[in-house]
Amino acid sequence: MKAKICTIGFSKKSLRKFAELLKRENVHTVIDTRLHNTSQLSGYAKKDDLAFILEILGINYIHDPLLAPTEEILKAYKNKEITWEDYEKKYMDLLKMRQVEQYHQDLIGKKTVCLLCSEHTPHRCHRRLLAEYLQNFYSNVEIVHLV
Secondary structure: OOEEEEEEEOOOOOHHHHHHHHHHOOOOEEEEOOOOOOOHHHHHHOHHHHHHHHHHHOOEEEEOHHHOOOHHHHHHHHOOOOOHHHHHHHHHHHHHHHOHHHOOOOOEOOEOEEEEEOOOOOOOOHHHHHHHHHHOOOOOEEEEEEO
């Protein structure tokens, strides 16, 4: 059986749906890949609330902002100063520079982890890029996007 890297965005999901998706895939650990995770706009996904909810579900929680794009990259994309393709390249270069494949080696490829951010779908989201990047180093890993 392959290990999994799941991805999930919390926006446009009820707490019930969010929890059901994580439980369905038997997620062991949620890795929060957001740069900022304390905004009131995050609802149930605000850092302390999310950690509490996941604890109730028996799922570990890690916040790792080093897996997030920099503020500079985020702002440039949101302000339409760079294209999605530019964003992808800058973020992938950042992952390589940070050598993120060395992070969480005790989990990735061994347990089912879920990369979390806010975007509803993975198509134009850093969590998809991160999952694909990590898959290059953990070839036995399947990517599952939870939507």
